[in-house]
Amino acid sequence: MNTLIELNNITKTFDDQQVLKGINLKIYENEFLTLLGPSGCGKTTTLRIIAGFDEPDCGELLFGGIEISKLPPYKREVNTVFQKYALFPHLDVFENIAFGLNIKKTEKSVVKQKVERMLELVGLSGFEKRDVTSLSGGQQQRVAIARALINEPKVLLLDEPLGALDAKLRKEMQFELKKIQKEVGITFIYVTHDQEEALSMSDTVVVMNDGYIQQIGTPTDVYNEPENRFVASFIGESNIIEGVMIRDCLVSFDDFEFECVDKGFKDNEDVEVVLRPEDIDIVSPEGAKLTGTVESVVFKGVHYEIMVKSKYRSYMIHTTDFCEEGRRVGLSFGPEDIHVMWKMV
Amino acid sequence: MKRLAKISMGVYVALCFAFFYLPIFITMIFSFNSSKSLTKFTGFSFKWYQELIENQEIMSAVWVSVSIAILATAISTVLGTITAIGLTRHRKLVKEWILNVNNIPIMNPEIVTAIGLMLLFTAMKIDKGYVTMLLAHISFCTPYVITSVYPKVRGLDNNIANAAMDLGATPWQALRKVIIPMIKPGIYAGVLLAFTMSFDDFVISYFVSGNGVMNISMIVYNMTKRTNPTINALSTIVILVIFIAVAVVNIVPIIKRKKVTVHEKNN
Numbered sequence: 001m002n003t004l005i006e007l008n009n010i011t012k013t014f015d016d017q018q019v020l021k022g023i024n025l026k027i028y029e030n031e032f033l034t035l036l037g038p039s040g041c042g043k044t045t046t047l048r049i050i051a052g053f054d055e056p057d058c059g060e061l062l063f064g065g066i067e068i069s070k071l072p073p074y075k076r077e078v079n080t081v082f083q084k085y086a087l088f089p090h091l092d093v094f095e096n097i098a099f100g101l102n103i104k105k106t107e108k109s110v111v112k113q114k115v116e117r118m119l120e121l122v123g124l125s126g127f128e129k130r131d132v133t134s135l136s137g138g139q140q141q142r143v144a145i146a147r148a149l150i151n152e153p154k155v156l157l158l159d160e161p162l163g164a165l166d167a168k169l170r171k172e173m174q175f176e177l178k179k180i181q182k183e184v185g186i187t188f189i190y191v192t193h194d195q196e197e198a199l200s201m202s203d204t205v206v207v208m209n210d211g212y213i214q215q216i217g218t219p220t221d222v223y224n225e226p227e228n229r230f231v232a233s234f235i236g237e238s239n240i241i242e243g244v245m246i247r248d249c250l251v252s253f254d255d256f257e258f259e260c261v262d263k264g265f266k267d268n269e270d271v272e273v274v275l276r277p278e279d280i281d282i283v284s285p286e287g288a289k290l291t292g293t294v295e296s297v298v299f300k301g302v303h304y305e306i307m308v309k310s311k312y313r314s315y316m317i318h319t320t321d322f323c324e325e326g327r328r329v330g331l332s333f334g335p336e337d338i339h340v341m342w343k344m345v
Numbered sequence: 346m347k348r349l350a351k352i353s354m355g356v357y358v359a360l361c362f363a364f365f366y367l368p369i370f371i372t373m374i375f376s377f378n379s380s381k382s383l384t385k386f387t388g389f390s391f392k393w394y395q396e397l398i399e400n401q402e403i404m405s406a407v408w409v410s411v412s413i414a415i416l417a418t419a420i421s422t423v424l425g426t427i428t429a430i431g432l433t434r435h436r437k438l439v440k441e442w443i444l445n446v447n448n449i450p451i452m453n454p455e456i457v458t459a460i461g462l463m464l465l466f467t468a469m470k471i472d473k474g475y476v477t478m479l480l481a482h483i484s485f486c487t488p489y490v491i492t493s494v495y496p497k498v499r500g501l502d503n504n505i506a507n508a509a510m511d512l513g514a515t516p517w518q519a520l521r522k523v524i525i526p527m528i529k530p531g532i533y534a535g536v537l538l539a540f541t542m543s544f545d546d547f548v549i550s551y552f553v554s555g556n557g558v559m560n561i562s563m564i565v566y567n568m569t570k571r572t573n574p575t576i577n578a579l580s581t582i583v584i585l586v587i588f589i590a591v592a593v594v595n596i597v598p599i600i601k602r603k604k605v606t607v608h609e610k611n612n
Contacts, residue, residue, distance in 0.1 A: 053507050073510040086508035090526045100512035103522075151512060 001028040004154065004187055005050060010059035012045055019045045021211035023059070027155075027189065032181050034190045036198040037208035038234065043191045046208070047157050050189065051080050064154075078155040079148035083163055085140045087132045093119075093143055094128040100151040118146035121180060138169045145180065155187045162197065174201055195235045199223060207231050229344050232274040239275040239315050242343070244268055251340055254312050256289040262340035272341045277318040279337035282306070288330025290315075294323055369584060376577035383574070393578040400575060406564040407579075409475065413560065414544040417482035421539050424483070425490025426532055429498050430524065432491075444495070447488045458485060459552035466553060473555030481553040482543045489542060490535035497531030498524075537594070 005027040012020040020042045027033055035043035048054040049061060052073035061069040068076060079100070088096050095102075097118055101111045119125045122142035127135075132143060141161060148156055158177075162170045178201050181188045192198055198205050199219040207214040207222055207230075215227040226232035229240055243253030245265040251258055253273055265271060285291045292310035303318045308329060315331060323329065379388035397403055432440055450458060462481045466473055502508075505527070509519035525532070547562035554563065561579065568576050 051507075051511060053511075072515075073507065074513045074515055078511075080508070080511045082502075082504045082508055084502055084504070086502045086504040088505070088508075088523055088527070090523075090529075099509070099514075099522075103513045103518060147512065 001031070003027070004029050004031075004064060006060070006062040006065075007046070007050075008060040008062070010046070010049060010056045010061065012042075012049065012054065012056050014045075019211055020049075020056070023211075023213060025206060025213065025216070027187060029187060030185055031203050032178070032188045032190065032201060033204045033206065034192060034198040034202040035206050035208060036192060036195060036235075037214075038193055041208040042211045043193075043208050044159055047080075047159055047189060047191050050155070051078055051157050052076050077153055078157055079151050079153040080157040080159065081141075081144045081148050081161045083159045083161065085144040087140055087143055087147070089131075089133050091132070092128070093124070093130045093132055093135070096132055096143055097146045097150055099147060114150055115146075118150045121149070121183065122146045123176075137165050138173065141165065141173065145177075149180075149184060153186065155189060156181075158188060158190045160191055160193070162192075162194075170197070177201065199235070207234065209234070225339055226274055226341060228341050229272050232272075232339070232341065237277050237316060237318070239277065239280075239313075241273045241275065241313065243271055243273045243340075245271045245340060249335075251338060254290060254310065258289070258338055259335040260338040260340060261335055262338070265340065265342075270343050272343050274339040274341060275315070275333060275337060276339075277305070277316045278303070279333050280315060280317045281332045282308070282317060282319060282321065282323055283330045283332045285328050285330040288332055290331040291328065292331065294325050294327045294329060297323060297325055372577050373581045373584065375574060376581045378574060378577075381574060393574045397575045397578045397582075402559075403564055403575065403579060406559045406561050409478075409558060410544055410560040410562075413475075413479050413482055414540050416479055417486050417543040418536055418539040420483050421486035421490050422532060422536050425487045425535055425539075426494050426525075426528070428487075429491050429494040429528075429531075430520075432495060433498050433501075444491075447491050450485060450488050451492065455548040459549040462549065463552040473553060474558045475554075478550055478554045478558060478560070481549050482546065485546075485549060486539035486543055489538040490532075493534040493538060494528060494531040497528035501527060 003026050005025075007023050007025040007027075010020055010023040011018065019040075023042070023046055025046075035046055037043050045054060049056050049069070052068075052071060052075075056069055059069075060067055063076070088099065091099070094115055097115045098111045101114060106114075115128070116125070119127060122145055124139060124142050124146070127139070127143075132140060135143065144161070145156075161177075162173050165173060174197060177188070177190075190198075190201065199222075202219055204216065205219055205222045206216050209230050215222050215231045217225070222231060223235055226235065226238075232238045232240055241253045243251050245251050245262075245268065246257060247267050248263040248265070249260055251260050251262070251271065251273060290310055292308040292315065295307040295309045295314060298305045300318075303320050304322060306317045306319060306323055308315045308317060308331060310331070317331070374386065375383055376393055377389050377391070378386050379390040379392060432443060435443070459481075462477075462484070463473075466477050471477055501524070505523060506516075506519045509523040510516065514522060545562060546560070547566065550560050551563055551566070554560075559567070561583070565576050565579070
């Protein structure tokens with residue numbers, strides 16, 4: 001895959017507050033990349049820098065190998081879908097979608113043909129003359145996507161586009177967006193704070209916090225192999241335990257030594273260990289290394305969330321098997337369920 | 346009981362309208378009087394209208410009023426709109442401060458503004474006349490434009506200009522094709538306010554003008570010192586112009602709405 005956009009050591013400060021503290025990122029052609037993080041982590045600022053609405057203080061922004069950080073937004077080959085859509089209420093659906101082509105003085109018949117194709121792509125055929133303010137949130141969203149895609153950008157930027165939709169519509173649109181991305185075959189850069197959204201749609205997830213990139217990887221990578229405590233706790237539920245890496249493939253915590261699959265740490269280095277709640281099994285206390293008492297059981301729909309109090313901490317476990325409160329149980333997990341991370345300083 | 350209520354309501358409304366419009370009607374009627382009397386209608390004639398047209402002084406005052414109102418409205422609308430758009434980009438504190446400062450000239454008694462402007466022009470040794478009157482009108486019209494345009498700009502999505510530029514519009518195109526059409530109602534309100542404020546201004550114009558430059562209000566004030574039905578003729582024309590303007594402002598949106606519904610039906 002070819003690199004399309006490259007961010008090198010980008011920093012940005014607003015009102016004495018450093019929002020981006022050195023972002024390095026490569027974005028490839030035809031990739032669905034998600035910038036994921038809590039509000040204020042710098043994900044939207046990163047997007048706005050790529051779009052050209054904000055200029056970085058330092059660093060390089062390369063587009064196809066050419067520095068563009070000083071280029072105004074109207075000269076860039078990217079288009080944006082905004083959080084609150086930012087449609088033009090004085091124009092109807094057709095005129096909204098045709099806006100970019102009309103600016104470029106495209107021939108009328110070509111415009112008409114392209115708008116129709118876009119409306120078909122987003123499933124709004126026949127809505128040409130409708131007033132955009134009369135549309136539902138989901139329909140406005142589709143108009144916004146069509147308005148951006150009609151310009152045939154190399155990259156589509158999406159700033160929390162599903163934030164204002166209800167849960168069911170969100171799911172539908174997630175699926176649809178992924179479909180559209182495959183159909184038009186361009187790079188999507190998607191900003192969200194919703195980890196589930198990020199995991200289910202992306203080819204690459206970029207986890208951000210506090211102006212830094214915490215981890216870049218496939219959804220399975222960031223979920224199964226979180227690089228630090230922040231990534232582990234932000235994406236999914238997790239038990240995070242302080243431990244010591246005795247040597248490659250052997251880690252010690254809570255008075256016991258466990259085999260694991262992680263390598264590359266120094267011998268006896270302080271580390272943090274992630275155990276996902278669904279990776280822990282409840283077994284009988286005999287012969288189990290870790291034991292404890294069931295503290296609470298909460299029914300969550302598909303699974304039970306069970307808290308087991310052991311000697312040093314409470315473990316969260318997700319299981320479909322019921323287990324009554326107060327019972328003594330053992331906890332079991334395999335070497336591949338243990339994820340060892342660098343300790344955050 | 347119900348009937349009585351209806352009747353008394355009708356009488357009340359009629360009295361109100363009579364109170365508003367009777368003076369205007371009297372002015373209009375006596376503008377067609379054949380004699381100079383303001384009490385007895387002696388016969389119908391266009392005499393005073395003819396005199397009005399032949400009166401150089403009055404005609405030049407009309408020209409001054411109209412041209413100043415048009416120029417002051419145009420300039421203050423541009424200034425006020427740009428200011429309102431720029432204001433939304435400022436921090437909250439700066440914004441509130443400027444808006445409060447903007448309200449002072451609106452609430453200030455006109456006479457204070459008038460004397461202030463007069464002293465300023467005198468201190469700067471600017472010859473009083475047409476230009477000073479125009480400058481004064483621009484200065485008291487602009488705050489009204491800002492006040493009526495600002496809420497419309499504030500109501501825009503923060504990203505609306507970015508969205509236009511994202512789609513390939515230059516900042517100028519974004520302003521022309523997106524921002525201005527969206528804040529149009531506010532701009533129209535500003536234009537109407539500015540024009541009426543400028544057209545019927547007397548106090549400020551009286552203090553800042555000189556060298557014989559007079560607008561309609563000033564010349565009427567001068568003429569009321571002696572009986573002169575030409576004023577009635579002039580007033581009638583002004584009333585007619587205002588009446589037509591109000592009618593157009595009210596009727597055009599109705600026609601437009603009808604057109605849109607017909608258009609929708611055809612689709």
